[in-house]
Amino acid sequence: MTGRYFDTDQEIPESQAANRWFRYAGEHDIDIARAISLWEDAATPEGESSRETVAGCGVRIVPPER
16 A cells, blocks of 8 residues: 655645655755655655655655554
8 A cells, every 4th residue: 555645735646746855855955865765764654754854845745554
């Protein structure tokens, strides 16, 4: 099961959310390896800290329930 991705309260496809995150990461000098790690962690139930970081680009991630 995959997570869900939101722009404000509008659900968006994962690909759109990822594009936004990686564009934001590039504009904010976040190393690509770090950006990938944060993105992957944010999609896990344990990734609350990473979800907070990713939220900086305006995307809210709701991970799958276990």
